[in-house]
Amino acid sequence: MLYAITDTETTGGYAASNGITEIAVYIHDGQQIVDSFETLVNPHQPIPRFVQSLTGITDEMVQLAPSFEEIAPRLMELFQGKVFVAHNVNFDYSFVNHQLQSLGYNLNCKKLCTVRYARKIFPKLASYSLGNLCRHFEIPLYNRHRAAGDARATVQLLELLRKNDVNNHLHTMLGKQSKEQYLPLHLNKEDIDQLPLTPGVYYFHDAKDKIVYVGKALQLKKRVTSHFSNNKPSRQKQEFQRNIHRISYQQCGTELMASVLETIEIKRLWPKYNRAIKGYEASYGLYVYEDGNGYMRLAVDRKHKHLPAVHLFYSRYEGVTELKRLVKEFELCNKLCFIDRSTDPVCSAEGCKGACHGTETATDYNQRVQKAVDQLKQELPSFAIRERSYFNEKDSCILMEGGRFYGMGYVPTEFDFAAKDELRNQLQEYPEYDFVRNIIKRYALEQPDKVVWL
Template sequence: MYAIVDIETTGGHASANGITEIAICIHNGKKVIERYSTLVNPRREIPIYISALTGITNDMVQNAPPFEDVAHDIYHLLNNKTFVAHNVNFDYSFVRYHLAAAGYELQCNKLCTVRLGRKIMPGLPSYSLGKLCRHLGIENESRHRAAGDAEATSILFSMLLAKDNGNHIPLALKQNSKEQVLPANLPKKDVEALPPSPGVYYFHDQKGKVIYVGKAKNLKKRVCSHFTGNNPGVQRQEFLRNIHNITFQTCGTELVAFVLEAVEIKRLWPKYNRSLKRFEHAYSLYAFEDQRGYLRLAVDKHRKMTGAIYSCNTLFEGRSIVMKLIDTFQLCPKLCFIQNNTSACTGVNLGSCACEGHESVEDYNQRVSLAIDELNKALPTFAIRDAGRNDEEHSCLLIEKGKFYGMGYISHYFNADSLDQLKNHLTPYPGNDYIRNMVDNYAVKFPDRKMVFAV
């Protein structure tokens, strides 16, 4: 038995919106044998644009029962039936959420007439309910009203049953079928093409634009996890509706996938990614020459396209590095902006310091240059050589002077005699502290996979 459902709501996601109307047609596989329809008081204002679309106004639902008063009837109509709807995950998420709030736990199989339409009647210009009805000659006098749309969906479902020569409906209802959980517009073949290997995956919208980038240790398992559960939140529901295709890149290791994800999010700026988008170096160490010719070190907010000596996440980290250089190379704390008051210089060269003009520009600048050179030497240069995408190659990530240089794949037999030789085989990528820290931590965890280079 099938329960064909349509609802009207106050908005696009269940957790913050109510149902204003629900209609259910019980279908026995041949015809509709029972109908149920009621307005519902959502206990909140219906937005004007929703009223304009559906025709349901606040006055119309003022005396209608709230959902909890009809939840018992709705649950018993749906229980032990296959829940059918046009874009089923939307209707199911709303009904299940509000039934749960009323104390009823709905668990049933689902069928989506959008997905079934694409399979059983391929090649149509559109699979929206209105355009499908016009194309198939299904009359619907009450478009965007629950009873009218449920009735139209029931007629469409009867047609799909009659035309299902490929047994798509029974296959979709099988226990191991993913058809019930996949987004309405996502071809199953895109999921079936995913390998169980590390990599980065891309969700595309109807125009092919990337709307989400993710990384995975197992691409197939991770992508499928996006479609499990029935989270009624606005972001998830909108997100699922907009997924039309999936592409992917396999990676040799999970580390490469982590790094590539971070790079691709910064490059593509996908709509639904939140983490990593805003990650930037917060502070950097700079060297510049003042009007008197003295080289000065300063920690300041990071600026792109500038010659930073070193980048870090916190002001404290940057100032700590400068203070160590001051102690080691007897630099002036005032010229390094560590001492910012008007008091006498507290440096070791008190009374003969460069800030007071007692030390020549050449002598002081030589010590600053030595300090910068020492800092650069202290920054590590190493590569991580690890598993590749197949037995003939290795993955390789390079940190050069404490900064992420890039990554790529090298032959299983490749031996890098020099840093330049290795760099010829790698693709440079923009880096940040997030990527650098990932690679650093991996090198500590797996020291046997680390190759150190002298620079």
């Protein structure tokens, strides 16, 4: 087996918008170096000042260097049929592969990360950076942050790791079924291996253990693995992978429960890498209050965060249309419902009995308003969605009361849903969001056989 031990210096941290300024490749047959190649590269873009100070490579140094296009045939010759080895292999591989693909080449070789390999051979070291590993094992490291110096040190590190690999981890890491080399640098393979093949919600944590991404899955292990099935060169993808250090998860009885919990957790945590929740959120509500003269008033207004609405609407037009229906059906006053905002003291509603100018008592008028509110509430459905849980011996349950999401949990398979109070006690209450409510209602329409009307 031949190894192409590689190091690159670049103009920035992600391949899509940055270039290579230097590359070194050492071909190793497991015993010794049998071929090598190293050169500065003209990236055809300015090298940032902080990168120049880190690597010592300046714009003047690369001005007369070959472009990547000129060295691409030689690199393909070196990499063909070899194992691409680097310290944090996904970084170097993403740059080399991106540049080669832009020129029409197809780099298709196995990868080996010496960071991951070192963790298996020498677990529990304080640090696995190249500099610290070289100091710990007394490996000479010359010209730090230059391609040839770092690649030479990686050669000696690989030799040391292979010598101490008594359990043949290398064979496993390079096996056809192993996807370990595609994982983020700081993420342990064991975190993936312990994930179940059941529905649930997963959380990606950063170096400070802060949750930076929340997702849902029908099969947790399969979905999480899919995040790392490619190594796209975009800034967002590269930054995302660098910042993942740990995975945690919650199992859910069904995919629907996972969808609901994902939305709730994103709203609670607002993780860095989650996009805004898409979905049509209700923006208006119908509110009822008592004015200074004791009359109950109905009004359509923008949704208030801390004021419960009788009913929610997606637009003001929808809300006003519904309010006009109630005014007509229950002979309410257009002025007290803010439909008629004219200065004319006479109400424009045909059924108004004079509440707007005091000829109808507040008691009589309020009785009709209450009937209108009660009818509207009765039209909002109360139901539960009951399904067999994937991971326990109970039934999953999601409860809607009066058109609002109450909560979810698990009940015994023989549980009687007619016992509404006991049902609530069996479930965990969650915050109520429009998007969650829409998910549940849509599912109830698509799966009517799983709906228990209450």
